[in-house]
Amino acid sequence: MQRMYENLLNISEAAKLLGISASTLRRLEKNGTVEGYGLKVMYTPGGQRRYMLDEVQHLYSNQGFSGQTGFGNKSALLIRDLTIAFTDPQSQLSIEIEDQVSVTQQLIEEALSHSIPVIFSMTIYESSHQVSRLWSQKFPSLQILDHQSTWVHIHPKLADYPYDLINPTVYITDLYNSSVEDFLKGRQIDTLILAGATTSGSIRATAVEALQRGYKVIIPKEAVGDRNQTIQNITLLDLNARYADVVNADKVLKNMKPSLEST
Known part of the structure; x- marks a missing residue:
């Protein structure tokens, strides 16, 4: 029912x-x-x-919502939290897993074939860090994400790819106080393709911040996940209305072409 x-x-x-x-x-x-x-x-x-x-x-x-920004000249694929903690059904943090991992594999392989940068970002918990302590007061399950635990290991099907940057972070978004934005600016990236978890958490927060920093944001809907389908549906609807292009993964794969050189 x-x-x-x-x-x-x-x-x-x-x-x-x-x-x-x-x-x-x-x-x-x-x-x-x-x-x-x-x-x-x-x-x-x-x-x-x-x-x-x-x-x-x-x-x-x-009513004029859900306009499309499309792809820019240079894209990067940014994956968040497809780690053991968010993909193992036994974990307190697990999302509803369907095709997120296999679709993300396709995105990675397509990106690599076109020399599109691929970044993997994972949430870690540091008891000495104020943000970790505050966030875990709201969300105690985060405490399993100690950087030395196996929970923060990348999902086995994604672990062996040659990522351009791996970004452990205590922050909710990938662009705040990290090396990610320097990496993107150094390569003149103007489009972020987001995959991973959770859609209503870090994916949403990163999409909003990326837009505010001038990036086009693309979300292949099969590559992101949340803890239940209702939250997933509502968040994707709102993201598509306000902050990002939420599209089928097939469309993203077809548009992942070699970056155009700046003129």
């Missing part, structure tokens, strides 16, 4: 994404649809309202 509702939004989620209040959404409801929006209203066995994710996505497009 739970699976049935994974592509549905509750009234608070739908209202937030549409930029209106939940009470307005209720008020506009008539005969099973939301007047002026064309949204169908469904009810759970407990009588709670649900709205189809695809219909909300369609509204974004019609």
